[in-house]
Amino acid sequence: MDNFSFLNPTKIIFGRGTEKNVGEEILNYSKNILLHYGGGSIKKTGLYDRIIKSLDNAGIRYVELSGVKPNPRLSMVYEGIRLCKQEKLDFILAVGGGSTIDSSKAIAMGVLYDGDVWDIYSGKATAESALPVGTVLTIPAAGSESSNSSVITNEDGWYKRGHSSDVIYPRFSILRPELAYTLPKYQVGCGAADILAHLMERYFTNTQHVELTDRLIESTMKTIIHHIPKVLKDPENYDSWAEIMWGGALAHNNLMNTGRVGDWASHNIEHELSGIYDVAHGAGLAVVFPAWMKYVYKHDIKRFCQFATRVWDVEPNFFSPEETALEGISRLERFFSSIGMPVTLAELKVPLDRLEEMADKATNGDKSTLGQFVPLKRADVLSILKLAA
Amino acid sequence: MDNFSFLNPTKIIFGRGTEKNVGEEILNYSKNILLHYGGGSIKKTGLYDRIIKSLDNAGIRYVELSGVKPNPRLSMVYEGIRLCKQEKLDFILAVGGGSTIDSSKAIAMGVLYDGDVWDIYSGKATAESALPVGTVLTIPAAGSESSNSSVITNEDGWYKRGHSSDVIYPRFSILRPELAYTLPKYQVGCGAADILAHLMERYFTNTQHVELTDRLIESTMKTIIHHIPKVLKDPENYDSWAEIMWGGALAHNNLMNTGRVGDWASHNIEHELSGIYDVAHGAGLAVVFPAWMKYVYKHDIKRFCQFATRVWDVEPNFFSPEETALEGISRLERFFSSIGMPVTLAELKVPLDRLEEMADKATNGDKSTLGQFVPLKRADVLSILKLAA
Numbered sequence: 156m157d158n159f160s161f162l163n164p165t166k167i168i169f170g171r172g173t174e175k176n177v178g179e180e181i182l183n184y185s186k187n188i189l190l191h192y193g194g195g196s197i198k199k200t201g202l203y204d205r206i207i208k209s210l211d212n213a214g215i216r217y218v219e220l221s222g223v224k225p226n227p228r229l230s231m232v233y234e235g236i237r238l239c240k241q242e243k244l245d246f247i248l249a250v251g252g253g254s255t256i257d258s259s260k261a262i263a264m265g266v267l268y269d270g271d272v273w274d275i276y277s278g279k280a281t282a283e284s285a286l287p288v289g290t291v292l293t294i295p296a297a298g299s300e301s302s303n304s305s306v307i308t309n310e311d312g313w314y315k316r317g318h319s320s321d322v323i324y325p326r327f328s329i330l331r332p333e334l335a336y337t338l339p340k341y342q343v344g345c346g347a348a349d350i351l352a353h354l355m356e357r358y359f360t361n362t363q364h365v366e367l368t369d370r371l372i373e374s375t376m377k378t379i380i381h382h383i384p385k386v387l388k389d390p391e392n393y394d395s396w397a398e399i400m401w402g403g404a405l406a407h408n409n410l411m412n413t414g415r416v417g418d419w420a421s422h423n424i425e426h427e428l429s430g431i432y433d434v435a436h437g438a439g440l441a442v443v444f445p446a447w448m449k450y451v452y453k454h455d456i457k458r459f460c461q462f463a464t465r466v467w468d469v470e471p472n473f474f475s476p477e478e479t480a481l482e483g484i485s486r487l488e489r490f491f492s493s494i495g496m497p498v499t500l501a502e503l504k505v506p507l508d509r510l511e512e513m514a515d516k517a518t519n520g521d522k523s524t525l526g527q528f529v530p531l532k533r534a535d536v537l538s539i540l541k542l543a544a
Numbered sequence: 545m546d547n548f549s550f551l552n553p554t555k556i557i558f559g560r561g562t563e564k565n566v567g568e569e570i571l572n573y574s575k576n577i578l579l580h581y582g583g584g585s586i587k588k589t590g591l592y593d594r595i596i597k598s599l600d601n602a603g604i605r606y607v608e609l610s611g612v613k614p615n616p617r618l619s620m621v622y623e624g625i626r627l628c629k630q631e632k633l634d635f636i637l638a639v640g641g642g643s644t645i646d647s648s649k650a651i652a653m654g655v656l657y658d659g660d661v662w663d664i665y666s667g668k669a670t671a672e673s674a675l676p677v678g679t680v681l682t683i684p685a686a687g688s689e690s691s692n693s694s695v696i697t698n699e700d701g702w703y704k705r706g707h708s709s710d711v712i713y714p715r716f717s718i719l720r721p722e723l724a725y726t727l728p729k730y731q732v733g734c735g736a737a738d739i740l741a742h743l744m745e746r747y748f749t750n751t752q753h754v755e756l757t758d759r760l761i762e763s764t765m766k767t768i769i770h771h772i773p774k775v776l777k778d779p780e781n782y783d784s785w786a787e788i789m790w791g792g793a794l795a796h797n798n799l800m801n802t803g804r805v806g807d808w809a810s811h812n813i814e815h816e817l818s819g820i821y822d823v824a825h826g827a828g829l830a831v832v833f834p835a836w837m838k839y840v841y842k843h844d845i846k847r848f849c850q851f852a853t854r855v856w857d858v859e860p861n862f863f864s865p866e867e868t869a870l871e872g873i874s875r876l877e878r879f880f881s882s883i884g885m886p887v888t889l890a891e892l893k894v895p896l897d898r899l900e901e902m903a904d905k906a907t908n909g910d911k912s913t914l915g916q917f918v919p920l921k922r923a924d925v926l927s928i929l930k931l932a933a
Binding site: 162363374375401402405528 | 545546547548549550551552553554555556557558559560752753754755759760762763766767771772781782786787790791794801803804817
């Protein structure tokens, strides 16, 4: 186990009806806020009205910025920064999923950064401070509700880049499982793939002696795998949504990578996919992750055997560990298919003519490597993309 | 799953050599501190010198209060409060295990409470604020390093009472696994029993649909059960101590009871034991917990079967779930014996002539019940104590 320091400062407010207190919660920070959200779904479901009522009751002035898209765009972040400065807003309430929350975090850093906020995402600068952000989560997926990270897409070149900084942990996140009842099935599948990917990125590590965190990750994976099919069949299954929503937040709150180094190559490869083709992040991960596994599993067959037996209940074949390892990967793939996720680029409707460009962008023209478990060069990324074809 | 709110604000600083930064960490809060610790062991091991050096380097003035005993006493808490007020100290550094940390938390509340600090423990008052506390942990056991609770013994009547309040979460806790190398084997066993008890108190619940937290608890138990025998054989096994130390902190940091109601009857019964006989808390728990289980398992045989199969790898007997449940309890008992813990009052050298008095004190003369899984009356507590004979 490596040395580490851990503190997750996000207050989780979890359960039935919890969004009605959002106004009171915000009063701990501000009376002038940016209300940031996506499309019309929160208006259709009545969530918007309940939040406005709570803000009004608390006497909070809000300025709205809506229209956040999946793979949230830099241009909207600029607009949010401008609005906050012009209207003197010093708190951002994100109502939505990972895209809205990530966009809010970017705005929160941008308002207090004296320069172009993209500098922070492109690695030219670090964020020293940020406005406080609170969230009301509508889809368990990205884990941004309890994470210190944010991913933004720059339309100028379609670069999708992430940044992590402790200043952007949300101050609070309201997790109300009922809000997931109305999600389309495809989004549920994408969310599941994203949550599982966050866990697997942490799981596949070269750090030795990490039994406790291994088991915590396996536990969370098993829970997600058990409950996603249930909500696909019965979208108003509160109990299963509660497991998934809490699991999704814990998957990405940094507890499960304490004392270990994760991989994150699959996420980065997927960023190139969704950066160019604007596919759903979770769907892209469902395609990339199994391909990555098939490419790297020989690096540590024992770890892949543990994954297969503990997470997927594969019977261990001690005479052929490789068979055990491959069966685990196969079950992951079959699980993704069973929940409506693509597992090939073809199913994702991504053509094969820009794979070289993606491998280039992901490795900065072969000048850097990707991932920690097995550091990947440009040729490796290309091979993985071809395996995913 | 029940509604919940969760935030654990203790910064965990974990790993090799981490105590050398304690001075710098304290500078975030204070330059005038109470240095609180137990006996001479921290001087023998050199830990005391390293801490003093770090405090000196940071220019921190410290006043010492040493001599904390297991089952920490109210009289020393009074002394600490007096010292802090007299010397104008506004931070408490606890160097030690649960007793020293609990004593520090009591002092921290007492300094800012306008009355007798025992009011808080006896339930007459609540703590509105407390001085900040930091810890350097020397034994994985009580979990006080990441908890909001504290247990103090009042020598006037030998009442042992606990109090929980978010104001006493430590601001930081330094967890350096090497500090456990020199622990006597009996203390290692007591620590293990305490950690497992914290997990089991949370595990045995009537709250339904708590799969994720069930699995997180089971994971932590399995890790502790796997590694305690290793450190008993090889006291300088860093990797195993690291698993145990992180597991011990997570066992009691309130993550694992999110959305569920725990029991805590066994802890309360044990408090009567160690309140009167001054036995080690962990040893008392090793005696009380299996007896409690034998008394209550019929209340939810399915949960005890899950405990037996998932934590203890008992093969499920679907034709006799009761057999499966009892085998789990038996394996817990055998595990305690194998790590040198007593499992009967006789082994603990507690005579049987004051069981009635303990049952009386635990239930406030049969005026209140104990525990949530099965609320126990005076007669139940007496039966459990007799089962433990």
